[in-house]
Amino acid sequence: MEHYTMNLTLKVWKQKNKDVRGSFETYRVKDISSEMSFLEMFDVLNEQLVHEGKEPIAFDHDCREGICGMCSMYINGRPHGPWHGTTTCQLHMRAFKDGDTIVVEPWRANSFAVIKDLIVDRGAFDRIIQAGGFISVNTGNAQDGNNIPIEKEKADQAFAAAACIGCGACVAACKNSSAMLFVSAKVSHLALLPQGAPEKRTRVLNMIAQMDKEGFGACTNTGACEAVCPKEISLENIARLNKEYLGAAATIDK
Numbered sequence: 001m002e003h004y005t006m007n008l009t010l011k012v013w014k015q016k017n018k019d020v021r022g023s024f025e026t027y028r029v030k031d032i033s034s035e036m037s038f039l040e041m042f043d044v045l046n047e048q049l050v051h052e053g054k055e056p057i058a059f060d061h062d063c064r065e066g067i068c069g070m071c072s073m074y075i076n077g078r079p080h081g082p083w084h085g086t087t088t089c090q091l092h093m094r095a096f097k098d099g100d101t102i103v104v105e106p107w108r109a110n111s112f113a114v115i116k117d118l119i120v121d122r123g124a125f126d127r128i129i130q131a132g133g134f135i136s137v138n139t140g141n142a143q144d145g146n147n148i149p150i151e152k153e154k155a156d157q158a159f160a161a162a163a164c165i166g167c168g169a170c171v172a173a174c175k176n177s178s179a180m181l182f183v184s185a186k187v188s189h190l191a192l193l194p195q196g197a198p199e200k201r202t203r204v205l206n207m208i209a210q211m212d213k214e215g216f217g218a219c220t221n222t223g224a225c226e227a228v229c230p231k232e233i234s235l236e237n238i239a240r241l242n243k244e245y246l247g248a249a250a251t252i253d254k
Contacts, residue, residue, distance in 0.1 A: 005031045006098035010045065012057055013105045018113040018121075024103075034094040038081065039064060039071060041093055058117035066090040066230065069167035073118055074105040079169035079228045087167065087230040107168050109177035111215045124214040125166045125182060131210035132203035133186040135195050154192045161189035163231040170225035170233075176217030181225040183211050184241035185233045191244050201248035208245055 007030045015022025029045050036044070039061055046056035060070040071088035075081035081091045096102060104118065112120040150158075164185035171177050187204050190196030196203070219238060226235045 002034075004034045004098070006034065006093070006096065006100070008032055008041075008096065008099075009101040011101065011103045012118070014057070014117055015106075015114050017116060022114065022117075032093055034092070036093045037064070037089060038073070038075070038091040038093065039089050058115075058119050060119045061089060064089040067165060069165035072107050072120065072122070072167055072169070072172070074107060074172055076103055079107070079172045080167075080230050085230055085232050087165075090230075107172040109168075109171050109216075111177060111179070112168060112171065120168070122166070122168050124216070125168065125179070127214065128179070128183060128207050128210045129166075129186060132199070132206040133190070135190060135199065148194055150193060158189045158192040161185045161192070161233065161237050164189075164229075164233050165231060167230060169228045169230060171216065173224040173228040174217065174220055175222075175224070176220050178219045178225070179211050179214070179216040180219040180238050180241065181229065181233055181235070183207055184237035187244055188237040188240050191240065200244065201252050204241065204244040204248050205252060208241075 007028070010027045010029065011024045012027060013022055014025045027045055027049075029041065029048065032041050032044065039059070042057065042059060049056045060072060062068045062070045064071070066087040066089060069087075071080075073080065073088045075088065075091070080086060080088045082095050083091055106112075106114055106118045107120045107122075109120075111124045112122055115121050162185070164182060166182060168182070170181040171179050187207060190203065191200050223235055226233065
């Protein structure tokens with residue numbers, strides 16, 4: 001693959017905190033390698049800003065391996081940028097060309113308050129998980145999962161749903177800021193497995209209730225969430241979530 005360098009114009013959202021109005025600032029970077037990751041390019045920009053005595057741009061990251069969900073950037077109108085099934089940290093600069101202008105924003109959702117610049121508070125997702133996205137073991141040790149026979153089709157579906165990294169791209173892409181794809185993935189991977197059966201009814205009711213409490217919108221049924229999900233979580237999980245919810249609402253003890 002041909003290696004090349006490029007000069008770019010970056011329009012980056014700067015915002016001190018959720019209570020202060022933000023705005024775009026324009027920056028220019030030179031000699032950016034096509035083999036850099038998008039976050040490495042931001043590292044170069046921040047080093048440049050520090051050298052100039054300016055405040056660096058705040059952004060979130062950790063693993064830089066596409067598994068932690070923290071690198072949430074809205075790039076040129078698309079969560080995580082132009083590559084399908086790719087997190088921001090795994091996006092490489094060869095996705096762009098010399099002279100490009102790149103617009104970078106934080107997630108836009110009332111439930112994801114801006115902490116600073118490109119960092120948003122995704123604690124709402126944590127609270128949804130705490131509401132029911134777990135299995136409890138009340139006595140003794142949990143049985144080894146490999147000892148429990150599970151149909152391969154269900155196991156594959158559960159693993160695919162469990163791949164959700166909770167980045168929030170689905171919320172950012174949805175015009176209603178819905179968290180249905182995230183919640184459905186977390187409900188599905190437990191609902192499909194026998195380990196999750198004892199609490200399946202209370203789980204889905206509690207997680208949906210917490211999702212509503214956090215202020216996320218209703219599903220739009222447009223599929224924008226699936227289209228931008230870096231782990232390609234399927235919309236089938238939303239259908240499963242609806243089925244689980246209706247079943248639980250009809251049978252749960254009042």
